[in-house]
Amino acid sequence: QVHLVQSGAEVKKPGASVKVSCKASGYTFTDYYIQWVRQAPGQGLEWMGWLNPNTGGTSYAQKFQGRVSMTRDTSISTAYMELSRLTSDDTAVYFCTRDVLIAVPGSGFWGQGTLVTVSS
Amino acid sequence: IVLTQSPGTLSLSPGERATLSCRASQSVSSTYLAWYQQKPGQAPRLLIYGASIRATGIPDRFSGSGSGTDFTLTISRLEPEDFAVYYCQQYDFSPFAFGPGTKVDIK
Numbered sequence: 001q002v003h004l005v006q007s008g009a010e011v012k013k014p015g016a017s018v019k020v021s022c023k024a025s026g027y028t029f030t031d032y033y034i035q036w037v038r039q040a041p042g043q044g045l046e047w048m049g050w051l052n053p054n055t056g057g058t059s060y061a062q063k064f065q066g067r068v069s070m071t072r073d074t075s076i077s078t079a080y081m082e083l084s085r086l087t088s089d090d091t092a093v094y095f096c097t098r099d100v101l102i103a104v105p106g107s108g109f110w111g112q113g114t115l116v117t118v119s120s
Numbered sequence: 121i122v123l124t125q126s127p128g129t130l131s132l133s134p135g136e137r138a139t140l141s142c143r144a145s146q147s148v149s150s151t152y153l154a155w156y157q158q159k160p161g162q163a164p165r166l167l168i169y170g171a172s173i174r175a176t177g178i179p180d181r182f183s184g185s186g187s188g189t190d191f192t193l194t195i196s197r198l199e200p201e202d203f204a205v206y207y208c209q210q211y212d213f214s215p216f217a218f219g220p221g222t223k224v225d226i227k
Contacts (some may be wrong), residue, residue, distance in 0.1 A: 105154065105211035105216075
């Protein structure tokens with residue numbers, strides 16, 4: 001089965017950076033885009049961007065441009081999302097997702113989420 | 121593209137029909153419209169992709185329809201486990217925004 005397993009919760013101070021990992025299993029990692037979505041406490045879902053694990057290509061939501069970096073290590077089937085210059089507004093659960101089918105959009109598989117808390 | 125969902129909250133009883141709306145600020149290809157269900161403390165679950173295709177394991181009481189700027193998720197007869205928040209998302213134009221969600225709660 002497809003599994004996306006994310007790294008554990010993080011507590012960071014304002015101005016710091018956080019790097020969340022997403023380890024994929026049960027499929028060929030390079031065949032499917034990985035997307036990152038976040039959800040602040042009590043709020044809706046916010047799309048952050050996507051990563052093409054095959055090429056390393058990325059596309060980020062403008063809101064996060066210059067502050068987010070999505071990378072991968074194909075040798076261990078793991079995607080990463082790093083967010084810098086954190087503020088309290090970045091406190092959220094961060095999810096990685098995979099498309100339902102090859103080249104068919106729709107986040108059919110989700111990681112368990114990683115809570116990032118930004119607090120002084 | 122901005123997605124607007126209505127109503128914000130839908131209060132219904134088990135067995136009733138739920139009709140949820142997702143409206144886009146400009147036309148979206150049906151291929152790139154999805155619906156999700158989210159329960160408290162859980163990751164969202166994909167219900168519908170391609171505007172009308174049920175994801176694997178989704179009961180047939182869930183159906184999606186629509187095109188252009190207007191899309192609908194219908195739950196034909198609400199089961200107790202269907203009370204949750206529902207989001208639409210478009211993948212046609214970056215950023216792949218989500219709608220604000222519709223909460224379906226028990227009347």
